[in-house]
Amino acid sequence: MAGRKASNWWTVWGLLILLWALFPLLxxxxxxxxxxxxxxxxxxxxxxxxWVWDNYKTVFTDSLFTSALRNSVFIALIATFLAxxxxxxxxxxxxxxxxxxxxxxxxxxxxxxxxxxxxxxxPLFNMWRSLGIYDTWLGLIIPYLTFALxxxxxxxxxxxxxxxxxxxxxxxxxxATAWQAFRKVIVPLAAPGVxxxxxxxFFFCWNEFLLAISLTSTDRARTVPAALSFxxxxxxxxxxxxxxxxxxxxxxxxxxILVLIFQRRIMAGLTAGAVKG
Amino acid sequence: xxxxxxxxxxxTAEVTDRARRERRMGLMLSAPAFVxxxxxxxxxxxYAVVLSLYNYRLTDPAGKEFVGLGNxxxxxxxxxxxxxxxxxxxxxxxxxxVELVLGFxxxxxxxxxxxxxxLVRTAILVPYGIITVVSAYIWRFAFQLDSGxxxxxxxxxxxxxxxxxxxxxxxxxxxxxxxxTPFISLLLLAGLVQVPEExxxxxxxxxATAWQRLKRVTxPNMKAAIMxxxxxxxxxxxxxxDNPFIMTVGANKTETLSFLAYRQNVTLVxxxxxxxxxxxxxxxxxxxxxxxxxxxxxxxxxxRGDR
Numbered sequence: 001m002a003g004r005k006a007s008n009w010w011t012v013w014g015l016l017i018l019l020w021a022l023f024p025l026l027x028x029x030x031x032x033x034x035x036x037x038x039x040x041x042x043x044x045x046x047x048x049x050x051w052v053w054d055n056y057k058t059v060f061t062d063s064l065f066t067s068a069l070r071n072s073v074f075i076a077l078i079a080t081f082l083a084x085x086x087x088x089x090x091x092x093x094x095x096x097x098x099x100x101x102x103x104x105x106x107x108x109x110x111x112x113x114x115x116x117x118x119x120x121x122x123p124l125f126n127m128w129r130s131l132g133i134y135d136t137w138l139g140l141i142i143p144y145l146t147f148a149l150x151x152x153x154x155x156x157x158x159x160x161x162x163x164x165x166x167x168x169x170x171x172x173x174x175x176a177t178a179w180q181a182f183r184k185v186i187v188p189l190a191a192p193g194v195x196x197x198x199x200x201x202f203f204f205c206w207n208e209f210l211l212a213i214s215l216t217s218t219d220r221a222r223t224v225p226a227a228l229s230f231x232x233x234x235x236x237x238x239x240x241x242x243x244x245x246x247x248x249x250x251x252x253x254x255x256x257i258l259v260l261i262f263q264r265r266i267m268a269g270l271t272a273g274a275v276k277g
Numbered sequence: 278x279x280x281x282x283x284x285x286x287x288x289t290a291e292v293t294d295r296a297r298r299e300r301r302m303g304l305m306l307s308a309p310a311f312v313x314x315x316x317x318x319x320x321x322x323x324y325a326v327v328l329s330l331y332n333y334r335l336t337d338p339a340g341k342e343f344v345g346l347g348n349x350x351x352x353x354x355x356x357x358x359x360x361x362x363x364x365x366x367x368x369x370x371x372x373x374x375v376e377l378v379l380g381f382x383x384x385x386x387x388x389x390x391x392x393x394x395x396l397v398r399t400a401i402l403v404p405y406g407i408i409t410v411v412s413a414y415i416w417r418f419a420f421q422l423d424s425g426x427x428x429x430x431x432x433x434x435x436x437x438x439x440x441x442x443x444x445x446x447x448x449x450x451x452x453x454x455x456x457x458t459p460f461i462s463l464l465l466l467a468g469l470v471q472v473p474e475e476x477x478x479x480x481x482x483x484x485a486t487a488w489q490r491l492k493r494v495t496x497p498n499m500k501a502a503i504m505x506x507x508x509x510x511x512x513x514x515x516x517x518x519d520n521p522f523i524m525t526v527g528a529n530k531t532e533t534l535s536f537l538a539y540r541q542n543v544t545l546v547x548x549x550x551x552x553x554x555x556x557x558x559x560x561x562x563x564x565x566x567x568x569x570x571x572x573x574x575x576x577x578x579x580x581r582g583d584r
Contacts, residue, residue: 098303143317
């Protein structure tokens with residue numbers, strides 16, 4: 001069967017993609033289990049000679065990392081929540097209404113999606129210091145919110161366009177109040193799109209690095225990516241490499257879990273928000 | 278942007294009243310998003326333009342003086358700006374070119390694969406979601422002399438990848454490609470799915486080879502999606518900061534323009550010249566977007582959200 005053979009070939013290629021995507025993760029895990037005192041060598045191996053948990057113990061007793069983890073989780077969640085709520089209003093209007101300024105809002109979102117964040121670190125650094133929000137959660141939440149909004153608005157308006165809004169009227173004709181119709185009919189239809197947008201926005205906030213190192217200076221607001229770049233070993237005689245990798249494994253776990261559970265949604269969200277389907 | 282065709286409004290009083298209500302409602306719902314976006318981008322950008330006209334260091338606030346376009350002259354005549362410009366250009370061209378080819382290959386595999394489809398689609402999202410700093414460290418430690426396996430595997434002895442510009446750029450671009458190819462491949466997959474199957478069928482019946490079908494049917498029908506994906510990835514690569522910062526700290530002429538803006542503004546707190554760099558960086562992005570939209574006729578109405 002020629003068809004069967006061809007399909008097997010595609011699976012082989014698929015396995016190669018799988019290897020390409022996951023191999024670096026294997027390297028990260030492997031490095032994180034090496035002995036921090038003895039792993040360096042003239043001829044390093046891929047896998048550890050002896051697997052040790054030391055790096056993970058150090059990571060979780062290191063206040064620099066634990067505070068960064070706390071900052072990251074809260075900043076990312078709050079910024080995501082605010083971005084999704086604000087974008088929800090805008091996307092609802094874009095999907096359902098006709099009003100002047102609609103095109104302008106969309107063009108502006110497009111422009112901001114292309115905006116070089118590095119061009120703002122100077123002025124923001126200055127403004128935040130005079131406003132007293134330099135090195136605070138709020139100081140990172142505000143710019144994260146801004147740069148996440150274009151993504152949120154697009155993705156959500158793409159999802160909202162697919163909702164059969166006339167069902168709302170139909171429910172009202174059947175005797176439901178406006179509020180009931182909205183809550184029982186529209187909310188369940190809109191929820192998946194909102195949720196998907198939230199995941200993508202969370203990824204963005206969780207990953208952001210440039211603003212995180214420009215607008216923070218202590219562990220009060222430093223997020224995980226910023227803290228990783230300041231990591232030193234348990235003592236000055238040790239290389240921090242294995243710790244950095246252990247910390248990296250810890251912060252990659254939530255990403256992998258989200259991807260595993262919501263693979264379909266993330267795929268739909270990425271393509272819906274970017275290119276017309 | 279696509280031209281929106283307004284439906285002519287019926288002239289009855291009731292409808293215009295409803296239209297007016299809808300307009301007000303739409304504006305009110307959009308206002309918060311609009312305000313947040315302006316406050317954090319437009320205002321600081323104007324502020325940067327103003328600052329760039331002054332000689333201003335935070336370490337010497339009393340010495341602030343108006344110098345007009347002097348900072349721009351200083352930046353543009355400094356070889357550092359041009360070195361960083363060429364580094365940024367090299368990284369952008371190489372990573373986007375490789376990603377486009379690789380992304381296409383991935384998109385085709387994901388399109389055709391039957392067994393293991395969702396497994397591949399799940400795996401490919403991992404590099405997309407992973408923290409860029411983490412990806413940069415993973416690749417750096419893989420190539421680093423005292424910890425990496427690359428030299429052992431490929432028999433390169435004690436070759437130091439971070440010892441010169443070209444090999445450093447190679448590693449930076451590699452990390453960039455690993456991290457962002459999934460994104461471009463998903464966009465291309467979305468474009469691929471839209472190519473009408475009957476066109477492919479018709480070409481097949483007419484005896485077109487696979488290569489001809491790709492060139493004459495698939496690619497022309499995907500042009501708009503490809504251009505949008507290219508524009509977004511090009512600008513994304515142009516703003517690259519995390520990889521060089523983590524992998525080389527800008528050593529051996531691997532500093533990029535975003536990195537320069539960061540260093541002038543945050544490390545050296547030289548806000549006058551730093552703001553000039555910021556404004557110039559912003560202008561380079563505008564020029565790239567302009568080239569795509571006008572030069573390559575990229576149809577931005579392909580971007581969702583616009584009707």
